[in-house]
Amino acid sequence: MTKITAAITAIAGYVPEYILTNEELSRIVDTSDEWITTRTGIKERHILKAEHEGSSYMGAKAVEELLRKTNTRPEDIDMLVCCTVTPDHVFPATANIICDKIGILNAWGFDMNAGCSGFLFTLSTLSQFIKTGRAKKVILVAAEKMSSITDYTDRNTCPLFGDAAVAMMIEPNTEGLGLIDDILHVDGIGRKFLYMKAGGSCYPPTVETVENREHCVYQDGKTVFKYAVSNMADTAAEIMERHQLTANDIAYLIPHQANLRIIDATGKRMGLTDDKVLINIAKYGNTSAVSIPLVLMDFEKQFKKGDILIFAAFGAGFTWGAHYYKWAY
């Protein structure tokens, strides 16, 4: 029997127009372009300014463009899954809202929350539906309005995050391309080091939670950094070993874009030269679940069919993992 894998067959994205530069940020909080650049690699990030529009606004624009680009009718989509930590509402799922906005009427779907590893967890999940034949035309949409949960009085976190959405068509492949293998992990030890304290069922909104800015991202940067460096690098190295891949076999590492120093450490651990490590953090900052899809979108033209890519991410939870992926077009 022919083996079926799940493969990305097209990508489209939406990045909001407004660019928040390090210079502008340094007029808002006590920071500098020099600090942000040397500690993170970030120069600017895009921010969605449209009032009362959330992640579905950007996600729908990305999906619309994907359908146009691939000449696909909305009614031909079987499933749509949205990975996000910034859903429009606690419920209903942002996936439902995007389907409604686009007229995707014959699909089912849901949201996935795996922090900055959201893309890896979602692609792995969707690949199960593709492999079994349960779904044939699936849209994965990563959409984050991180600015909606960023405290612009906190210099520890506000330089880090940006907004964007990317949609991908995921389809069956019988040529041995697409998602070949994955390693995924969760560890709740991380749940107090990177989280949004209030707004869920433990701490529903009150005047106090708002005054204490508990509806924004809290991060113990140093601790998260330590776990991110070791776990992301270890998992990327582990998937290479499992498949006897050498640095020469790998066309590119596509890492989650949280911090240039974490990315460098992962590339070095894998024995990769700098030209094989794809980076666009300077332009977008940390866009959480959208960051790997944004790199794939930006560098799509330089991939060749059969190129071996390693995706690696680390995020809130903690969640982390790596994918062994063969580019399919």
Ligand code: UT7
């Ligand atoms: O995407 C999900 C996973 N997230 C990550 O992987 C992020 C991991 N963490 C990091 O990337 C880094 O920890 C940060 C970029 C968040 C922070 O960098 P750091 O080198 O760990 O800095 P720090 O938090 O240890 O702060 C060092 C100093 C402190 O001053 P003192 O105590 O040494 O006097 C901070 O107050 O830098 C100060 N600082 C700043 N200074 C200027 C913190 N933020 C800023 C700022 N501008 N924006």
